[in-house]
Amino acid sequence: MFIKKNFEEFELGYTRCTKERTIAAADIDFHAKESGDYFPHHMDEEWCKTQPFKKRIAHGTLIFTIAIGLTADFVNEAAMTYGYDRLRYIKPVFIGDTLKVTVTIKGKKDHKKPGCGLVTEMVETFNQHNELVMVCEHILLVNKKEV
Template identity: 75%
Template sequence: MFLKKYFEEFEIGEQRLTIGRTVTETDIVVHAGQSGDFFPHHMDEEWCSTQPFKKRIAHGTLIFTIGIGLTASFINEVSMTYGYERLRFIKPVFIGDTIKVTVSIKDKKDHKKPGFGLVTELVEVFNQNKELVMLCEHLLLVEKKQA
């Protein structure tokens, strides 16, 4: 879905929720191949059985990728990603866990580029037990209606 949501139309505190997505073994194996991260924490079930979590964990970068992908439910034609900040992996995500994302408008301010503002979204990823597993801030460069 395409839309135009200008800087002035973002309200601090507004939220949106995503659908859920279950993390699979295939996700982990494909991500390991794409990233080159074959650390045993993700790939070696036997070794993991001797570690504190007792089973393989998903790559943090995989959870970031899936989480951000879940938020992409529309295309804002007057906005673009400016970057991500304060990325934190709070709890491990395991094969079979289902994650959902809450996006909240945290801040907005003028940008040095004329005619644009910067919107900060707080991105929080939760597992099926409603436990926070990852969070970050997504920075959006958004066109203003009136320059």
């Protein structure tokens, strides 16, 4: 879906939730192949049985990628990603976990580029037990309304 939402139209505190996605072993395997990260925490089931979590853990970068992908259910033609801040992995994610994301408008401020502002979204990723597993801030560069 395409929309055009200018800087002035973002409301502080507005929250939206995404659909869900379940993490499969194939997701982890594919991410390892694409990233080159074959650490045993992600790939070696037998080794993982000797570790505190007792099972394979999804890559943090995989969880970030999936979480941000879940938030991309529409394209705002008046905005683009400026960056991400304060990325934290709170709890591990395992094969079979189902993730959903909540996005809340946390802040707005002017940008040095004329006609633009910055909108900060708090991106919170939860598992099927409603436990926070990842959090970050997504910063958008957004056009202001033409006057």
